[in-house]
Every structure is written in C-alpha cells, then in structure tokens.
Amino acid sequence: MTFSKTSGKAQAGSFQLSRRTFVAGAIATAPLALSACQSTPLIGLSNQPPLPDETFDYALAYAAVQEDEYKIPAIKYQSFDRKFWRQVVDYDTDQRAGTVVVDPYDKHLYWVLGRGRALRYGIGVGKAGFAWSGEAKIRVKRPWPLWRPPEEMVARRPELKKYAKEGFPPGPNNPLGARAMDLWQGATDTLYRIHGTPEPESIGRNASSGCIRMWHQDVIDLFNRVPLETKVVVISRETPAAA
Template identity: 50%
Template sequence: MFGLAAVLAPHSAFAAKVQKKFVLDAKYQPQTVDFPNSYLVGTVVVDPGNRYLYLVETGISARRYGVGVGKAGLAWSGTAQVARKAKWPSWMPTANMIKRDPAKYGKYAKGLEGGPSNPLGARALYLYRNGRDTYYRIHGTTEPWTIGQAVSNGCIRMLNDHVTDLYDRVPIGTTVVVL
C-alpha cells in the first residue's frame, strides 16, 4: 500500500476497531459524585462490579469514570501503587495472553509501538505491588464501546480522553485499590 491509502489504513487489527460507532452511556462520563469513604484524598478506587473508577477528592466525594474490567477469571483485586506512567505506551501481550489465544496475540509477541492503533491507548498507569510489576494497568483503549463491560485480560480500560484526564491528576506513588 502506498500514498494516502497507506496513511489512512489501520496499522493493526486493533486500529480497525476504532472505526466502530458507539454512544457512551451518560453514567460512564466523568463526573463528581457522592462517595462517602475513608480513603486518603488522591486514592484511586476501582469498583469492577459496577464498572467505575473513583478518584477520591474528599471524604464524601470522588471523580467517577466508567471503565472496562477483566473478564471472569482474569480480573484481580487488591492494593497497588502507580509506579510508572507513560504517554502513548508500547504494548506486548503477556505469555499467558499468547498461550490463551495464540491466533489473536501471537503476532504481537515482539510488541507494538505506542500510537493510536495500540490497545493501551493514549496513556497507561503501571500498577506495582511491593515494588514489583503486577502486569496490570489502567490504560486507554482502541475499543471505546467496551466501557462498562468485563472484557479485558485483567487491566482497567478507559476512554482515551478519560485516561488522559486521570493521568494528569494522578502522580506516581498514588495508591490504587481494586475492590
């Protein structure tokens, strides 16, 4: 492929999916909500059952975002810290992802550079526990219609605009609690 067609063509199977039309349910738009809690201000709390991520603003409120979460058997819970942040991060499927679905992930075994066709989207927050990478991320997505669903390999996915907003608000060292 050459010329304009090469520029417009998706660079991966993931990019092709971005073309799909969707309307995000209003409840998944970022908004400040009542959130009585005992967390420190700035803590990120993920509620996978309800498909929300909360950024604690006070003892009674939080900024809420809609998220996509891990499929049954692939979700995780616990406490971690944001140890690294990246803009337009590169991505490589884990060995377990390739083992579970070699047809889908095997071709990406050497990784995929960051950009609009990368499944991690515009930003990624890397979650570590006890100084070790959990391999779970809070990241953007090339599949925005999956917000509000349990579809991922365990990561927390957000719309690219939403994860960019969160990225700008959350410093390295932030505590993340996944219920």
C-alpha cells in the same frame, strides 16, 4: 483541544510529563473550584484541568484530539449511559483524598477528592481486571505505551507472536491506548494496568482481555491528575462497596 506526548521513557520512580502540560511529581496545594460556591483541596499534579461541574462541556471533553502524530477519535458519549461520563459524585469512603478506587464490578473508577466527593470515570474490565484485587501504587506512567501480549495470549493467537518481542507500536489502535499506569506492590509488578482502549464501546462492559480500560480522553485526564506513588485500591467481591 491538543495534548503532546512525552519524548522520554517512563520508568518506575521517575516520569517526565508533556512539555506543554505538566511537570512530573509536582503536587497541587492550592484549592481547585468544584463549583461556583464550593472548593475542595486536591492532592494531585499541578495545573490539572478544572473538575467537571454543572457547566462542564462534554462535547469538548470527548472531542477528537490531535496529539503530535496521533489523532484520538471523538467519543460518542451520548450513546452511553450518563453514569459512565466523567463527573464529580458523592462518594462515601474512608480512603484519603488522592486515592484511586477501582470497582471492576460496578464499572467505575473513582479519584477520591475528600469531603465525601470523588471524580468518577466509566471503565471497561478485561478478564485480567477480575484476576487481582487489593492495594498497590502507581509506580510507572507511560504515555503512548508499547503493548506486548502475555504468553498465554500468544499461545491462543499465534499471529500475535511478533508483538511479544517488538511490542505493538504506540497509537490510538494500541490495546493500551493513549496512556497506561502500572500498579506495583513494593518491588513486584502486579501486571495490573489502568489504560486506554481503542474499543470505546467496551466501557461499561466486560471485555475479553486487558485490565481496566478507559476512554482515551478519560485516561489522559486521570493521567494528568495523579502523581507517581498514588495509592490504588481495587475492590473485590468481598470488599464493602462505598455508598
């Protein structure tokens, strides 16, 4: 399994996807197979991978990945509760197909498929992941992003000061991992991110820092499905949970 990172920089309102995988902004209109006897029309980028079904190969999905000069390690997914594996589930919601719903308390992220179904991923939630809730849109998508620690983190950990200016270099050990999707409300950056993590053990748990963490392989999968301007709903304690 091989991916390739983007050669250019992602900016709000525009994005260039991997030359070997997807074309930015393309919207899928053809149905994708949900199982051998059912199909669900998806709203997302063209040429996205098939949805997980009863024959899905998890060993392949979570295998090590070489992406240009970066090697993503395999996920020991069998060490985690199966509910955190990437999978299609029943999901009762009034959100439209194509919406991303983040439940930081249940440690799940849902990409709504419609017809009472969603593609669910396990997540880990950093302290910042509980600091914001509401609706926003994915305005920036960044492959192999730089990471700059916030001022309050630098104040606690002065050794990170050098990264505040230059940024932590891209790679599997970067705190944002293989991909980052930045959420905006209009012209305002919420500073809320959906991103990868170099700490796979944090999935399904509360973490000390960061926003919404996903395994590298899962955040790449989501990144390759959702276009810019995708609506994201982050559930608060007061938001009624979907069935």
